[in-house]
Amino acid sequence: MITGYIEAIGSIFTRFAGSVGRFFLFFVSGVNQIFSTPVQTGKILDHIWFIGAKSVFVILLTGLFTGMVLGLQGYYTLVTFGSEAALGTAVSLTLIRELGPVLGAIMVTARAGSAMAAEIGVMRMSEQIDALFTMQIDPVRFVFTPRLLAAVLSFPLLTALFDMVGIFGGYLSGSLFLGINEAVYMDRVINSVKLIDIWGGFFKSLVFAVVVTTICCYRGYYSHVNRQGAYGAKAVSLATTSAVVQSCVCVLICDYVITSFLV
Amino acid sequence: MAAHFIQFQDIKKQFGALEVLKGVNLSITQGQVTVVIGKSGTGKSVLLKHIVGLIHQDSGQLLIQGEPLDRLSKEKLRRFKNKTSYMFQDNALFDFLTVFDNIALPLKETSKIADAVLQQKVHARMTQLGIDGIDHKYPSELSGGMRKRVALARALVTDPEVILFDEPTTGLDPIRKKDVHTMIKAYQKQFGFTAVIVSHDIPHIFDLAQHIALLDDGIIIFEGSQQDLLRSETPEVQAFIQGKTSMEHE
Numbered sequence: 053m054i055t056g057y058i059e060a061i062g063s064i065f066t067r068f069a070g071s072v073g074r075f076f077l078f079f080v081s082g083v084n085q086i087f088s089t090p091v092q093t094g095k096i097l098d099h100i101w102f103i104g105a106k107s108v109f110v111i112l113l114t115g116l117f118t119g120m121v122l123g124l125q126g127y128y129t130l131v132t133f134g135s136e137a138a139l140g141t142a143v144s145l146t147l148i149r150e151l152g153p154v155l156g157a158i159m160v161t162a163r164a165g166s167a168m169a170a171e172i173g174v175m176r177m178s179e180q181i182d183a184l185f186t187m188q189i190d191p192v193r194f195v196f197t198p199r200l201l202a203a204v205l206s207f208p209l210l211t212a213l214f215d216m217v218g219i220f221g222g223y224l225s226g227s228l229f230l231g232i233n234e235a236v237y238m239d240r241v242i243n244s245v246k247l248i249d250i251w252g253g254f255f256k257s258l259v260f261a262v263v264v265t266t267i268c269c270y271r272g273y274y275s276h277v278n279r280q281g282a283y284g285a286k287a288v289s290l291a292t293t294s295a296v297v298q299s300c301v302c303v304l305i306c307d308y309v310i311t312s313f314l315v
Numbered sequence: 316m317a318a319h320f321i322q323f324q325d326i327k328k329q330f331g332a333l334e335v336l337k338g339v340n341l342s343i344t345q346g347q348v349t350v351v352i353g354k355s356g357t358g359k360s361v362l363l364k365h366i367v368g369l370i371h372q373d374s375g376q377l378l379i380q381g382e383p384l385d386r387l388s389k390e391k392l393r394r395f396k397n398k399t400s401y402m403f404q405d406n407a408l409f410d411f412l413t414v415f416d417n418i419a420l421p422l423k424e425t426s427k428i429a430d431a432v433l434q435q436k437v438h439a440r441m442t443q444l445g446i447d448g449i450d451h452k453y454p455s456e457l458s459g460g461m462r463k464r465v466a467l468a469r470a471l472v473t474d475p476e477v478i479l480f481d482e483p484t485t486g487l488d489p490i491r492k493k494d495v496h497t498m499i500k501a502y503q504k505q506f507g508f509t510a511v512i513v514s515h516d517i518p519h520i521f522d523l524a525q526h527i528a529l530l531d532d533g534i535i536i537f538e539g540s541q542q543d544l545l546r547s548e549t550p551e552v553q554a555f556i557q558g559k560t561s562m563e564h565e
Contacts, residue, residue, distance in 0.1 A: 090427070171411075183407035186367045187421040187473075188396050194424070 067279075078192060078273065079266050082200055085193035095198035096205075103164045103199070104206030108213065114159050115214040118151055119143060119221020126222070127230045139232055140240025143222030144215075148245055148253045149314075152215040153207075154307050157260035160203075160210060161299040165268040168199055169295035172272025173288035181273070196269040200262065207261035208254045215253065252314045259306055264299045271295035319381075320345040320477070320509055321366060326375035328361055335361050337533030338375065348503055348510040348523050353530035354555065359513040360404065362530065363479050366511070367401050397425075399477040400470035404485050406462050408454040408469070414441075415450035418468045425473075440468040444498065460491040467498065471506070480512040484519075492516065496523055517556065529555060 126142045172195050175181050184191040219241055226232045275291035276283060282290055321343040328336040335358040343349045351359050364370040365377055368384070377384040379395055387395065408417050418437045422428050428436075441447050444464045454462055463483065470478055483499065484492040500523040503510050514520045521527070521541045529537040529544070529552055537544060537552045544552065 175409075178405065178410075179403050179407040180409055182364075182369050183401070183403060183409075185369060186396075186399070186401040187425065188393070189421070189424045 074274065074277075075266075075270055078196070078270050081190075081192045082196040082266070082269070085190060085197040086201060088193065092193075092198045096201050099199050099202030100206055102167075103160065103202050104209060107160050107163050107206070107210055110159050110163055111156060111210050111214050112217050114155060115147075115152075115217035116221040116224075118155060118214075119147065119218030119223075120225040121221075122146055122151075122218070123222035123225030123230070127226050127232065136226075136232055137236050138240060139222065139226045140237040141244035143226070144219050144241040144245050145249060147215050147218040147222075148249050150307070150311070152211045152218060153253050153256035153260060154303060156211045156214040156257065157207065157264055157303045158300050160207065161264050161268070161296055161303070164203075165264050165299050166292050166296050168265070168268040169272040169275075169292045170288055172269055173275035173291045176273060176275050177284055177288060192273070195273065196265075199269055200265045203261040203265040204258060207257040207264075211253060211257040252310075255314075256307060256310050259310060260303050263302050263306055267299045267302060268295040271298070319343065320379070321511075322376075322378040322381075323362070323365070324376040324378060326362070326365065326372045326377060328358070328365070328370065328372050335533060336372070339530070339533070339535055341528050341535050341538065343509065343511055344526060345509050346507055347525040348500075348512065349526040349528065350512045350514060350520050350524035351528045351530055352515055352517055352520065352555070355515060357530050358533060359515075359530055360481050363401075363481055363511060363513050366477075366479055367396070367399060397473070398475050399479065400473060400475040401479045402466050402470045402481065402483055404481040404483075406454070406466040408462060408466060410454050413451050413453055414446070414457070414465050417454065417465060418472050421469065421473050436472060437468075440472050443502075444468050444471075459486055460494065463487065463491070463495055464498070467495075467502075471502065474506070475508055477509045477511070480510065480514075482514055482516075483512065484514065484516050492519060496520065499523055531555065 122143045123139060126139050127136055130136045130138055130142065172181075175195065181191045181195070184194050223234070223237055227234045227237045271291045271294055272288075275287045278287060278290055280286075280290065319342040323339045323341040326336050326339040327334070339362060341351075341362075351362060353359050361370055365372055366384075371385075379387065382391070384392070384395075409420065412420065415437060416423075418440060419433055422433055422436065438447075441450070444467060446461060446464045446468065449457065449461070454465065457465065467483075480499065484495050487495065496519060499510065499512070502508075503523070512520065512523070524541060527537070527539065527541060527544050528535050531551050536549060537547055539547075544556070547553065
């Protein structure tokens with residue numbers, strides 16, 4: 053009985069250690085391939101189009117409404133203290149320091165991260181990754197490295213867009229709908245945001261880009277390795293689900309860790 | 316006597332509790348067409364995947380020109396892999412790439428090749444295989460037979476010395492099957508590559524086989540020519556051949 057428990061715990065630990073090792077090897081191998089030639093310019097541009105450009109609409113939409121909600125909530129909270137003039141500060145700092153990078157990353161995970169995991173998962177199931185291997189093409193370089201570079205370039209830009217549109221959303225609900233003086237709102241935005249806040253937000257978005265892309269590509273790449281022993285469509289669906297869930301959770305954990313160093 | 320190019324020596328492979336290969340011994344001769352036949356699910360594809368390193372044996376040795384594959388120097392291994400092509404059972408074409416890009420991929424990704432030479436090489440293979448004019452189509456827009464040809468074109472575009480075919484005629488109608496067999500036979504004759512074909516498509520596959528091995532229950536129970544196979548009195552060999560033949564007569 054006790055031996056059985058020890059074996060079960062040992063097996064869980066071995067599996068976990070194996071997964072962590074495989075994950076880091078995958079990541080290091082992908083990063084290492086950034087420096088190999090020829091540079092995969094075409095593929096990187098394709099993925100910038102998919103991860104970055106095609107996410108603009110969803111970022112605009114979520115940014116706008118997040119800013120509007122912040123303006124609305126912030127106004128009714130601040131007005132009780134007679135400090136509604138500080139709405140610009142509250143909206144801009146909340147967006148630039150936290151919500152821009154975090155919500156932006158979560159939205160891109162939902163839109164592009166899930167697609168990455170599913171696409172690579174299908175490649176695994178239909179032996180396309182094995183085909184790359186037999187053609188002497190490094191599969192990690194082929195499927196992961198261009199996506200990683202594209203995400204590292206796209207995430208900060210999407211975050212910047214999210215921040216800008218969010219601040220505009222706060223202006224819409226705070227100034228246009230609730231009557232805070234426009235000049236006061238914009239003056240508070242301009243004067244409260246320091247360069248360090250913007251750098252902090254961009255740093256977070258870079259870390260999130262690496263985290264989200266690595267998890268999503270890894271999940272797809274190893275979609276055939278799962279505890280349920282699933283294969284085919286079921287394995288791809290499991291890989292996609294776990295890619296999205298794990299990416300979102302890791303984004304929030306990383307956000308806390310980075311913030312604790314930045315404040 | 317032709318040299319043994321690839322040799323399996325007591326290869327064993329197990330997946331979990333399932334013992335797939337129980338000690339395979341097989342020799343593949345350079346420049347010949349070797350056909351590995353056997354019932355479905357007996358580990359024929361597993362056997363083939365050992366050669367390209369997609370699967371590693373639990374025990375036993377795989378020799379390439381007399382040297383163990385896992386002890387080949389990096390350079391020798393790279394050279395062996397460069398001259399080996401693999402044609403997958405379900406073609407493994409990249410569905411997000413056009414036909415041209417699929418065929419060009421191994422050349423584009425592994426060598427610094429001028430665009431004009433690339434175009435010429437890819438189009439030459441496409442012409443040889445009768446798939447001209449479909450450069451911009453995607454695999455999903457093609458019939459099963461056409462996809463097989465594209466996969467074969469991709470396998471041939473690097474001028475390999477060894478081509479491994481994993482059930483190349485699965486899912487094709489009898490006419491297309493014959494086409495693929497004829498195509499492989501013709502190109503093997505033309506280019507002289509070593510071919511290993513995994514199939515259970517008998518007797519049609521015998522048309523191109525120069526050497527036949529029968530895999531049954533994880534071991535090779537027969538190795539020899541077509542005449543030897545038909546003359547064999549081993550009950551398992553007879554059962555396999557007759558079983559297949561009777562099915563075809565139905």
